[in-house]
Amino acid sequence: MSSCLFDTVGSKCQCVCMISTEQKTMHILDAALPVFVRFGFRKATMADIARAAGISRASLYLSFNSKEDLFRAGSARAHRQTMAEVEVALKGQGSVFDRIEAAIATFQRGLIAPFGGSAEARELFEVNMALAADITLETRERLLDLLSLALHEAAAKGEIDLGAVEAQPASLAGIILAAMSGIKEMRGAEPGLGDDTRLFMRLLRAAVTPPG
Amino acid sequence: MSSCLFDTVGSKCQCVCMISTEQKTMHILDAALPVFVRFGFRKATMADIARAAGISRASLYLSFNSKEDLFRAGSARAHRQTMAEVEVALKGQGSVFDRIEAAIATFQRGLIAPFGGSAEARELFEVNMALAADITLETRERLLDLLSLALHEAAAKGEIDLGAVEAQPASLAGIILAAMSGIKEMRGAEPGLGDDTRLFMRLLRAAVTPPG
DNA sequence: GGACAAATGGACTTTACATGTCTAGCTGTC
DNA sequence: GACAGCTAGACATGTAAAGTCCATTTGTCC
Numbered sequence: 478m479s480s481c482l483f484d485t486v487g488s489k490c491q492c493v494c495m496i497s498t499e500q501k502t503m504h505i506l507d508a509a510l511p512v513f514v515r516f517g518f519r520k521a522t523m524a525d526i527a528r529a530a531g532i533s534r535a536s537l538y539l540s541f542n543s544k545e546d547l548f549r550a551g552s553a554r555a556h557r558q559t560m561a562e563v564e565v566a567l568k569g570q571g572s573v574f575d576r577i578e579a580a581i582a583t584f585q586r587g588l589i590a591p592f593g594g595s596a597e598a599r600e601l602f603e604v605n606m607a608l609a610a611d612i613t614l615e616t617r618e619r620l621l622d623l624l625s626l627a628l629h630e631a632a633a634k635g636e637i638d639l640g641a642v643e644a645q646p647a648s649l650a651g652i653i654l655a656a657m658s659g660i661k662e663m664r665g666a667e668p669g670l671g672d673d674t675r676l677f678m679r680l681l682r683a684a685v686t687p688p689g
Numbered sequence: 690m691s692s693c694l695f696d697t698v699g700s701k702c703q704c705v706c707m708i709s710t711e712q713k714t715m716h717i718l719d720a721a722l723p724v725f726v727r728f729g730f731r732k733a734t735m736a737d738i739a740r741a742a743g744i745s746r747a748s749l750y751l752s753f754n755s756k757e758d759l760f761r762a763g764s765a766r767a768h769r770q771t772m773a774e775v776e777v778a779l780k781g782q783g784s785v786f787d788r789i790e791a792a793i794a795t796f797q798r799g800l801i802a803p804f805g806g807s808a809e810a811r812e813l814f815e816v817n818m819a820l821a822a823d824i825t826l827e828t829r830e831r832l833l834d835l836l837s838l839a840l841h842e843a844a845a846k847g848e849i850d851l852g853a854v855e856a857q858p859a860s861l862a863g864i865i866l867a868a869m870s871g872i873k874e875m876r877g878a879e880p881g882l883g884d885d886t887r888l889f890m891r892l893l894r895a896a897v898t899p900p901g
Numbered sequence: 902g903g904a905c906a907a908a909t910g911g912a913c914t915t916t917a918c919a920t921g922t923c924t925a926g927c928t929g930t931c
Numbered sequence: 932g933a934c935a936g937c938t939a940g941a942c943a944t945g946t947a948a949a950g951t952c953c954a955t956t957t958g959t960c961c
Contacts, residue, residue, distance in 0.1 A: 515808070520732050522948060533909050596727065734919060745938050750921070
């Protein structure tokens with residue numbers, strides 16, 4: 478048997494290599510997510526996570542210095558992955574509205590929906606803001622920039638008319654995000670987009686679509 | 690506002706009365722069940738249960754002396770309620786087979802299915818045997834008696850023929866229960882009866898149905 | 902075979918938190 | 932005002948999780 482747990486089938490594992498280390502980290506984070514979702518941060522123990530990952534508690538500490546570190550790494554990865562998908566969505570086909578809608582749906586699906594079903598959702602979000610506020614806020618900032626840019630380009634092409642509502646792209650992007658987060662706060666977070674979200678998108682569309 | 694949390698709407702609560710005390714107990718057990726199902730016995734704290742019941746931790750200790758007491762009370766109530774339903778099922782319409790099938794389905798639905806979905810099912814059953822073995826075994830005994838009686842009566846009426854398999858009602862009842870518990874052990878516990886259970890019931894029916 | 906890396910089980914200290922108890926105080930009823 | 936029910940909060944105590952460390956095992960490579 479190989480000494481490395483994370484061989485890809487058929488290929489020997491060159492340990493001491495970065496790929497394996499990274500795979501191990503990913504594997505652990507994959508295992509940790511459902512544990513955190515199920516129990517929340519506090520009730521989830523390092524033993525739980527180690528068991529879920531199929532490794533020993535000692536090994537867990539070889540990859541992460543602390544439970545908080547592990548959580549931060551998980552949060553960071555989720556934000557990184559989701560933002561990559563969001564960028565793809567924004568570069569896709571369709572109108573600005575379609576692409577923004579897709580982008581936001583992706584964002585929700587990646588960063589909110591996975592926890593929304595959990596009774597520990599509140600605690601998890603609180604812990605996330607306590608341990609990974611920088612990542613979270615930076616990501617939100619970046620999403621804002623991406624939306625602004627999309628709106629700006631659409632305005633430049635005449636696809637939308639921001640003059641009608643006297644708004645800068647950045648302001649409008651801010652409104653969109655705020656509305657989405659508000660809607661998610663009130664209603665539960667379904668996967669994808671809810672009715673309220675779609676209604677808001679129709680409002681937006683109606684407001685900035687150029688006449689004629 | 691009334692000083693009693695558990696008024697039934699429209700009727701003043703006469704505290705110091707047994708009804709209210711019992712209602713409170715029931716209310717707490719109702720609240721405690723999902724907490725135990727969600728977290729298992731160990732991870733579920735008295736604070737969790739108090740919060741779920743909408744009362745203070747101190748009040749919880751006015752109703753129950755300990756977490757173990759509370760669990761025992763919950764287990765006892767579940768067994769009591771379920772056995773009452775089982776008796777109804779056994780007195781119902783249809784053949785012995787139908788009634789036994791219904792009885793067992795009721796038993797499973799009341800005492801196994803609620804926990805079967807939980808990842809903590811194993812721990813909960815272990816804790817139950819540690820804290821409420823008497824209740825559990827007594828209930829199982831009682832179920833055995835009820836099934837035996839049903840089989841006995843059916844045999845007396847000529848509805849079934851136990852001579853064909855050379856079995857006493859009690860032995861057959863024991864086999865049925867053992868088979869059910871084995872099936873539930875192997876397969877997951879769905880609500881109601883699974884395919885395996887139904888197959889077993891067909892076997893039983895075929896084996897003891899009198900010829901002609 | 903020996904050197905080496907990775908992972909493990911287990912022992913250990915420290916720290917956090919849950920249990921169970923108690924008291925003083927609040928709220929609404931009679 | 933007396934009383935009952937509930938509460939918040941403090942408390943001592945015990946359990947267990949966090950984090951650290953090391954001896955040992957397992958498998959790889961030379």
